[in-house]
Amino acid sequence: MSDATMDASLNGPEPTQLKTADGLPLKAALAKSQLRAKRRAFLLVAPLFLFVLITFVVPIGQMLLQSVYNDGFSKNAPALGQWFNEHPLGSPIDESAYTALASDLKQMKENRTQGEAGTRINYDVAGTRSLFTSTARKIERLEPPWKESILGVNEGWSDPNLWRAMRSASSPYTVDFYLAATDHTRDKDNNIVPVDPQRAIYGKLFIRTAILSLVITVLCMFLAFPIAHLLASLPLAKSNLLMIFVLLPFWTSLLVRTTSWMVLLQQQGVINDLLVWSGLIGNDNRLEMMYNQTGTIVAMTHILLPFMVLPLYSVMRTIPPSYVRAARSLGATSWTAFRRIYLPQTLPGIGAGALLVFILSVGYYITPALVGGADGQLISNMIAFHMQKSLNWSLAAALASMLLGGVIILYWLYDRLVGIDNMKLG
């Protein structure tokens, strides 16, 4: 009997579909038996999942959206939007356009949104916000023909560049903020052109951020390598003590650490005082080590050093000393043994540490803000500026998205070159 059923299942029409003793498909039975465990596992991770969703995924999505979406003008100027739709680029700005403008300005005055609309246009053409507010204030008293009377209030409305900007802003979706973030703008014919070199700041800032981060990463690498090696080769009791010194900065407030660097580095600070006291430099030419790039580099290297030490240490600890011994017994000098045997095996640690330090420093904000001065500002300080001062959130979002994109590209490159699986973070 059992032989017969076995034969049937072996030679059946669907030999791939296995069944349980009760005749249920095996896969369905397996899923059913695992359902409970899966549900419980999901419930356990659900709080974290929700937390990450609410505090991470949603804000980043919002930011990405903000960088290409701004309805400050479009939602307040429906009539102009319609006019722009009916009249393609290059149409003369005639009475009908001014009629639409007047209607929108009246609407804005009623809703008190002329400032919001003006701000959006002001991002594109500087100094135009007041045009909106001043004209909206007087719009009640104006009479048709609209072109004449509006131009009578302010000649500025005749600027073709302003009309180009309004046409562009009449759609809430735009890449203009990315153009601005890459130091580009549009001329009156809507062609993409680089901005005036004197106003081109973001490109330089991105490059400076990359260079400073690279310098900091390299410095961290050279400083961390010997420490990590020492940590990995000392007996446990001693290495634990040393590890506390490495981790001590972690337990101190970032602000305290940065301020203590200010105490050390400023012109009337400890280091300068010592140098003057020892006679190495004169009192008149004290070194400027703060409020410039030096300050940013020194303070950030110190703050980010543990992020390089820890991955390096965790990799070095797993390299048995017998490798170097074997290399030495095979005839290699200590330098060759280091270069050919030890160093290649620490690469996953160097890679992980460098990636970590670079990504952290690319987005670093507080230290450059405090000790960087004008010279040592990084791109994140500019993002903060647009978030807090100029209130151009869309531009801030565009800058931040570019930063995020750059980091993702780096991560991808690292994965291609070294492999994320090889990364050891401690």
Place this chain on the structure above:
Amino acid sequence: MNNAASDDGFVVFDRVQKSYDGETLVVKDLNLSIGKGEFLTMLGPSGSGKTTCLMMLAGFETATNGEIRLDGQNINMVPPHKRGIGMVFQNYALFPHMTVGENLAFPLEVRGMGKDERETKVKRALDMVQMGSFIHRRPAQLSGGQQQRIALARALVFDPELVLMDEPLGALDKQLREHMQFEIKHLHESLGITVVYVTHDQGEALTMSDRVAVFNDGRIQQLAPPDELYERPQNSFVAQFIGENNKLPGRVETLNGDTCTVRLETGEIIDATAVNIREAGQETLVSIRPERVEFKPEMMPSGAHTINADVLEVIYMGDILRTRMKVAGSPEFVMKSRNTLDQVRLTEGQTVKIGWHPQDARALDL
């Protein structure tokens, strides 16, 4: 055989001492001379100083006092990479980021050897350990036994005259270990190299070595060929450490040249060979190998003293029968007899008279 104190050895340890902390000596006054082409094993429990000796020879530790000579040259101050000694490590230490071929080429490369010559030598060394087809594999893709062979080939590829092995077979399973023992032995014989081998496995030491140095407490307890070590241990540590061993404590009753009689603590008298006995009345520990114990009167020499034994347990081990019995108050006395067709099988609770040839019972110091 080389005398430990002579100077004509290929490798000579001359009054070598080693201390790590300046308070205790890990190696105490080591004098050892190893002949060219010899296979010498340093055997001992962990902490006995054997690995320290090997590391001093390889150059990874410096001798605190004394001189180590290689081929007549004092090498105390020679750094490891200039000693030209091949070494096989406990966990192989194959470079994980290099292929097998690159691992083997490494010692040749650092010696500045040309590419063609390197390839020939690597191929020859790999063929020697029957691993020729694995040249492009990474160490992680090999089994333990295969890694062991590669490590061996790497230590031999630059034609060193002296090869050190630090418990090289410790990580392998029993069968593979026994197989590799013979392979290493054959390589040693065919290449004519000198091998210094460190192990804590006495079976390994006995099968492979020309001579074995038994280490304990920083000293060589006995330096002898395997058969001599097993059959004629010089002291109770060696007797204890090498092979299974029955020990009967007692006092020397009469001493007559090489032979003596010993009165056990329970009053019985047994025959023994005096090994390091100075006078009658001295406390002693008599050591007898389990396979040399007899219970059939016709197998014992005439006039030999016999002693009563209560059979406690008979364990069937296939090729032998292991009988645990109570002798002179001690329940740990073991007798091994061959499992032959006509073998008499003892049963639990039985009392028999056992004896042995006086040569096989060795009265040692305590």
